[in-house]
Amino acid sequence: MQRTRRDMKEKNGITLEVLRHSTAHVMAQAVKDLYRDVKLAIGPAIEDGFYYDFDATERFSEDDLEKIEKRMAEIVREDLPFERQEMPREEAIEFFRKRGEPYKVELLEEMEDETVSLYSQGDFVDLCRGPHVPSTGKIGAFKLLSLAGAYWRGDERNKMLQRIYGTAFFDKKSLRQYLRHLEEAKKRDHRKLGKELDLYSISEDVGPGLIHWHPKGARVRNIIETFWRQAHYDNGYELLYTPHIGRSELWQRSGHLDFYRESMYAPMNIDENNYFVKPMNCPFHIQIYNSQLRSYRDLPLRWAELGTVYRYEKGGVLHGLLRVRGFTQDDAHIFCTPEQIEDEILEVLRFSLYLWRCFGFEDITAYLATRPEKAVGDPKRWEQAMKSLEKAVEAEGLSCEIDEGGGAFYGPKIDLKIRDAIGREWQTTTIQFDFNLPERFDMTFTGADGEKHRPYMVHRALLGSIERFFGILVEHYAGAFPLWLAPVQVRVMTITDKQKAFAAEVLESLKKARIRAEADFRNEKLGFKIREAQVQKIPYALVIGDREVENRQVSPRGRGNLTLPSMDVETFISRIREESQVMGQTIL
RNA sequence: GCCAACGUAGCUCAGCUGGUAGAGCAGCUGAUUCGUAAUCAGCAGGUCGGCGGUUCGAGUCCGCUCGUUGGCUCCA
Numbered sequence: 328m329q330r331t332r333r334d335m336k337e338k339n340g341i342t343l344e345v346l347r348h349s350t351a352h353v354m355a356q357a358v359k360d361l362y363r364d365v366k367l368a369i370g371p372a373i374e375d376g377f378y379y380d381f382d383a384t385e386r387f388s389e390d391d392l393e394k395i396e397k398r399m400a401e402i403v404r405e406d407l408p409f410e411r412q413e414m415p416r417e418e419a420i421e422f423f424r425k426r427g428e429p430y431k432v433e434l435l436e437e438m439e440d441e442t443v444s445l446y447s448q449g450d451f452v453d454l455c456r457g458p459h460v461p462s463t464g465k466i467g468a469f470k471l472l473s474l475a476g477a478y479w480r481g482d483e484r485n486k487m488l489q490r491i492y493g494t495a496f497f498d499k500k501s502l503r504q505y506l507r508h509l510e511e512a513k514k515r516d517h518r519k520l521g522k523e524l525d526l527y528s529i530s531e532d533v534g535p536g537l538i539h540w541h542p543k544g545a546r547v548r549n550i551i552e553t554f555w556r557q558a559h560y561d562n563g564y565e566l567l568y569t570p571h572i573g574r575s576e577l578w579q580r581s582g583h584l585d586f587y588r589e590s591m592y593a594p595m596n597i598d599e600n601n602y603f604v605k606p607m608n609c610p611f612h613i614q615i616y617n618s619q620l621r622s623y624r625d626l627p628l629r630w631a632e633l634g635t636v637y638r639y640e641k642g643g644v645l646h647g648l649l650r651v652r653g654f655t656q657d658d659a660h661i662f663c664t665p666e667q668i669e670d671e672i673l674e675v676l677r678f679s680l681y682l683w684r685c686f687g688f689e690d691i692t693a694y695l696a697t698r699p700e701k702a703v704g705d706p707k708r709w710e711q712a713m714k715s716l717e718k719a720v721e722a723e724g725l726s727c728e729i730d731e732g733g734g735a736f737y738g739p740k741i742d743l744k745i746r747d748a749i750g751r752e753w754q755t756t757t758i759q760f761d762f763n764l765p766e767r768f769d770m771t772f773t774g775a776d777g778e779k780h781r782p783y784m785v786h787r788a789l790l791g792s793i794e795r796f797f798g799i800l801v802e803h804y805a806g807a808f809p810l811w812l813a814p815v816q817v818r819v820m821t822i823t824d825k826q827k828a829f830a831a832e833v834l835e836s837l838k839k840a841r842i843r844a845e846a847d848f849r850n851e852k853l854g855f856k857i858r859e860a861q862v863q864k865i866p867y868a869l870v871i872g873d874r875e876v877e878n879r880q881v882s883p884r885g886r887g888n889l890t891l892p893s894m895d896v897e898t899f900i901s902r903i904r905e906e907s908q909v910m911g912q913t914i915l
Numbered sequence: 916g917c918c919a920a921c922g923u924a925g926c927u928c929a930g931c932u933g934g935u936a937g938a939g940c941a942g943c944u945g946a947u948u949c950g951u952a953a954u955c956a957g958c959a960g961g962u963c964g965g966c967g968g969u970u971c972g973a974g975u976c977c978g979c980u981c982g983u984u985g986g987c988u989c990c991a
Contacts, residue, residue: 378986386919475986476918483988487918490986518984522926531964531982586991641916641989642982650990735991823948850948858952872950884951 338497341460347372349409349459350399350469350495351379356451357398358383358491361391367453368430368479368488375505376494380477382430387489392471395491399469406464407448411457419443419454426452430479468502469495511749517801518647524806524863526814527648527797536645536652538794543814546843547800548793550812552633554685554909555657555790559631562678564659567632569611575601580767581610590638608634609761609786612660613768616782621772626782627663627671633793634658648798655793661785664772665711668783672715672758676723676741679756679789683745685909686800687809690746693725696733703737704762708783712760716741737763747803755791755799760784807864807886811907817844818865819881820856822872824848829876833869833896840900844869857884869899 337343351370354377359365362385370379381387414422416435422445423431431454435443446455448463460466471493479485496502513519521527526544529537540548556566575594578584583591587606594601605611612630621628635655644650663671683691695716698709716739720727725743734740738760744752761784764770771779790796800808810816817837821830827848837844847856853870860868870882880893894902904913 389920473985474919477987478917481988483917487987489918492986529983535982582991590990638990643916643918643987644989645983737991820951822950825948852948852954853950855953856951861952868951870951874950882951888951890951 341465343496344372345458346460346466346497347377347495348455349463350466350493351377352409352446352448352451352453352455352459353399353402353463353466354395354471354491354493355379355381355453356402356448357395359451361394361398366430367428369434370453376472376492378477378490378492380479380488380490382479382486382488387474387491389474392474392491396469396471402449403463403466405449406462408462409446409448409459411459412445412447413442414445416440416443419445423454466495467497468499469493470502470506508749512751512802515749515802515805516647517649517798520801520806521647521798526801529647534652535642536640536650538648538651538653544797546814547808547812548797551790551793551797551800555633555682557912558678558682558685559659562674564629564631567612567615567630569608569615569632569634570605571635572602572604573610575603577610577614578603581613581764582767583607583610590640592637592639604637605634606636606638608632608636608656608658609660609764610768613764613770613784616662616770617768621662621782623664623772623774623780626772627661627667629659629661629671631657631659648794648801651792651794654795656788657790657793657796658786658788661787662770662772662782663785664774664780665708665783668711668785669715669718671783671785673719673722675758675785675787675789676719676725679743679758679787680723680725681910682789683743683756687803688745688747691725692744692746692752693720693727694730694742694744695720695727696730696735696740696742698739699732699734699736701736702734702762703766708762709739712762712783713739716758735759737761745799747799748805751802753799755796756787756789757791758785758787761786807866810866810903811909811913813843813864813866815843815845815863815865816903816907817842817867817869817883818847818856818860818863819844819869819871820847820853820860822853822870824850825873826871826876829879830871833871833881836896837900840904842900842903861886867903 348371351372355367355370358379358381359367362383364384366382368380368382371377416438420432420435423435434454443454444457445452446457446459447453471491473492475490475492476487477490479488494502494505496505521544524543525541526547527541528539529535530539533539559566572595575584578591583606591606592604594603596602612632615630616628633655635653637653640650640652645652661671661675680691683689697713702709720741740757740759742754743756744754746752765781765784770782770784772782774780800812808814819830819834819837821827830846830848834844834846847859849856857868864886866886868884870884872882875881875893878893880895881899882893883891883899885891907913
């Protein structure tokens, strides 16, 4: 599916971007034709299509989209040429002022060019750099997709405009393919699957953005966390547990109350002191660091915690498991000496890539964010930190994009984005230097010279948060978890009541072998039981009929419709054992 | 937080312009014991998100509120 995007980028020298931008113009023309008092804002091509923002007295509805599409089709049929015209900027300002297009005037007033270009088709004129397709007839397959509010120039202090999203392709087939892709994404939606597979829920009575893990979801989470803990111990980390609340003085000192307060919940008063629920784990880890004198011989310290934090997120941004108010970070802090920093960063990056491979993600891109204008910390340290990040990315051969000045004020960082089974990118891993907190908490270690030195501090979350990661995992596998993660690995089913006794025996053997198995001994037809197991995406159905009882065997049927030959229970168990390994390990 | 839409049984959804709620699946009961994606029948299940208003009468109209969805903004 990603292929379509690349293959179809260009046709007859026209890029998809040009086609979409032209389609946006046609849509704007249609909207102007159909509604009065419509003022044009901007209408660019975007990743998967285009949009145009309008300021209109009329409120558009879903039905309007169809009407606009129809009018667009007419304009395409008319095959109006796109005509370019150049004009001195001052003249253009006058032109658009007369046409009652204040947004265009505002854009023009801020432009520095002497002359600007206008594009017109029919009686529609728009300020535009171009280029466009030669005529509206060249526009192929398009569809309007959705309606949304959008602030003028993306600033929430500005007026809210009406945005119409659409997409366009060179031909109908590609459009259909894209729409199918959207359907596929909908089918994989973790909110839908979360309900269907009984993984988690959000209760209105408890509050939005707060996750309840049901037995099956909790089972998967437990496997993830067990694996995660083991992997951390194996890779030189120690694990911590820290409190959920801390006094206001702590958050004052850390700077959170000054810089992060709007994301923190109101304090609770305990014995005349204000306590805040933690939005981050770092101050606590620092407390542990500072609980004794540290020598350079102790470093590096790598301390990890599955730390549950709470952050206030605006109501409109909450989204299933992907954007929540309470979540568990797979957090860690690395404290080390300047000499150790390069190795440490490389190790973190390697470890992260290893974890992603274990969970079935291979396509990963790095994003490096460098020093912003306003920053704290010694520039020399920034430079060393940047170098260690760059080196690590290079050593691992990752493709990398650089966000100049995009780092936080307290340190540079690498973020990783992983691509899922249907080509979508998710931001997950973040590895951040922190030059701020060690200062604020006066963290030190004693060097070989007997002097106090400031340690480097690196903050990292690899999976990001367990909630979000779980949501991504559900969508990546479309709910069909690989065997090692599947909440239920095997469902044992009888054909008639006659086989119950042997089936129960089989179930017992599986459970003894720590295989996650459950029974379906109901008085139902086999087809019915198979169907339910398939719908629940259970990796194996074990069918037990008279034949199996007689031979003391089981007949496994895999999720992908494959029926395996009958085998005895022990053979099946070792088969499951083998298949449920991750990187040579069995997680039980 | 902002714009828009939506909120009816556990789930998916129907209910025209206001006349006191309906289907399928799931659940329960019974029959059936049937070899790889749905056996049949019966029963039960809802203060129509919440509060207030208009009306003789509100699931249906209005206001407020909570929540969800799609975006925008935000994500030091």
